Amino acid sequence: MGFPRGRRRLVVVVAALLATAAVAVIVHRVLAPAEVSTLARGDYPAPARPPAGVIGRLPVAPLIVDERLRVYAAHRQVYADRPVDGRYRTSPFWSYRRWPAELTGIVASGSTVVSRWSDGRLVALDARTGGVLWRADGPEPAGSAVPVRRTGAAIVWDAAGLQLTDLPDGRAVLLVTGAAEASGVELSGGRQLWRVKLPDGCRSDIGTTANGQLIGLDTCAGAATVEFRDAATGEVRERWRPPGGPDDLVVTPLGCRTGRSECLGLRTVGPGDEGGRGWLLDAGSPVAAPALDQAGAALVGEQSVAVLDGVVVGRSARTGSELWRSADLGAARVLAGQPGRVHLLTEANDLVTLDPTTGRQLSRFVLNVGSDGTGWAPGAVAAEDGFVAVERLRKPVDPTGDDQRYYYTGEAVILAAT
Template identity: 80%
Template sequence: MGIPRGRRRLAMAVAALLATVAVAVIGYRVLAPAEVSTVARAEYPAAARPAAGVIGRLPVAPLIVDGRLRVYAAHRQVYADRPVDGRYRTSPYWSYRRWPAELTGVVASGSTVVSRWSDGRLVALDASTGRVRWRADGPAPARSTAVVRRTGAATVWNPSGLFLANRAGGRTVLTVTGDRQASGVEMSSGRELWRTDLPGRCRSDIGTTASGQLIGLDACAGPATIEFRDPVTGLVSERWRPPGGPNNLVVTPLGCRTGRSECLALRTAGPGDAGGRGWLLDSGEPLAAPALDPAGVAVVGEQAVGVVDGTAVGRSTRSGAEVWRNAGLGPARVLATQPGRVHLLTETNDLVTLDPATGRLLSRCTLNVGSDGTGWAPGAVWAEAGYVAVERLREPVDPDGDDQRYYLTAEAVILAAT
């Protein structure tokens, strides 16, 4: 005796409903917004003091935090490994993931690591444990059409719209900008200090000054003008144009401590690098600094360092007077700077580190590891805490090539201690 047709239809409807509910539950668990924090289970490592030379090679760009950890960026993850002078990348010391948001930038100050996400969320992590210190909602990041390469160098070494401003008394403000808004966030607590509307893509960010002001370039109404914004109040304190400067300015920050934060100077030019001029950033209006006019000159402390006819030359940024010269390096160019060090790269890919105050040689090493050789071109570069990391690109460089063609090897980043 069969099941009555009415009951059969009811049973089929119930089964279909249960299947739909099951699929919905599974879909929610897979696709629902989520975060996964895997904290450290080992002791916080001591700061390393490796001898000068190549430490190793890595597949992704490291941000060295607190002199103890290497922090990396992935598509939806920020994570750290140790030791800081390890030859290869190791298993994560801690990890933080979010879904479905994408990681757009990472900055660090002391033992605090702040990640920015595509939905505008800011998440601060304790570098020693990986635990969340605070969360905040910041401005939505600017839309970008730039290619995101596999090393993540742009995310950790030059994050768009994330700048640190150090104020008197050790107070650090994180300034966060997008297309339409900017805000200032207390680094220690995540408390929002201010938020303001921006005019759109006709305005761009340059960096922050050593005194903490946010530098912007406003081309929305009339000739391009440089603006300086107070990081604590968010108010524009000054608008400035170089005397006799072109209407379309190209502005390059110089002498920045990390990324484009805490910069000592600017270089302004017109399209095609026409009429380049250097300017020191003091508390008031920028001061003309002719020693910074040539492209390729770097600023470290009170010195402007460049290479002239194969000789490294240090000049006073204020007077332009020559302070030192080092003629024993061979053909080279300035690669990167950090407080107390200026790094040059020779034509044979030797990394030469000089004392910027005296020109004295601090270290020299060939940027080679294993059997990789030195037949490569430098890509993105980062220098801090006595370390230098360089992307190695396959020659001839093809900026439109895929990652396999673009990079020299799978472990494209070489890391050296200086």
């Protein structure tokens, strides 16, 4: 004996409504915006100072934070592991996820790690615990011309539109730019200092100075002009062009602390130039520094280091006077610099670290791990806190190839202490 026909219809309708409600709840839980913060359960590690040599290999690019952690980027996640000198990537020390926004960049200063997301959200994390320090809204990121490959180096080592600088009063400021806006955010608490409109399509970031300015390249009026914007107020303090320079310019930051942040110099190159013109960034207008003219010359502190006819030469960037030379490295190339160290890579993929002031060799070893060998070409590089991380690319390098063709191995990043 079943239900009467009317009651049976009512039961079917109620069941359908309950099923629809259940599906709606599931869809909401899956697709609704959310964040998940998994805090650290162990102690904050002590700074690591391993002996010079190869530490290990990693599948993704590490950001060395506070000499204690390695921080990584995933599609919708920022996470850290320890120890900083671990041979392999380990289980996360802490992790932070957002949905459905995508991670577009990370930077760090001291124990503060700032992540930027595709919806413009800025989230600062405490590296000691992984906990959220503050959240703020920033300009939505502009589309980047640099592809984000498997290692995430473009997000971790050179995040577009995300730089740091220090003001003369000691405050650290995060400079955030998008396609049509820029803003300055106080790093200590996330307070927005300013927000301005930017011209669309005719301005690009160069980096930040070490004395509190955001550097941009403005081509809106025709001739390329370098602008210096005050990081405290957002006002353009100076617009500058190289004396006698061409209307078209490519401008490269030099001597940056990390990525394009806190840079000490520039190199300007016009159409058809083989080298360029080097400049030091002082309190006023850029000062000519011919020791930085050569393509490939590195600025480390007040020193220029370049390879000239197979000889590594250190000069005073300000006066051009030669300080030292080293003729025993063969056809080496300058790989990266950091305070007190300049790193060169030989043809045999030896990593050689010199004191940029005296030319004294601090360390030298082969960049090889396990049985990988040295038949690779260097890709993106990061140098921080005495560490050097290098992407290893398959020869011949094919920028258009997929990741399997592009990278030398699955664990493409080699990490070394110098």
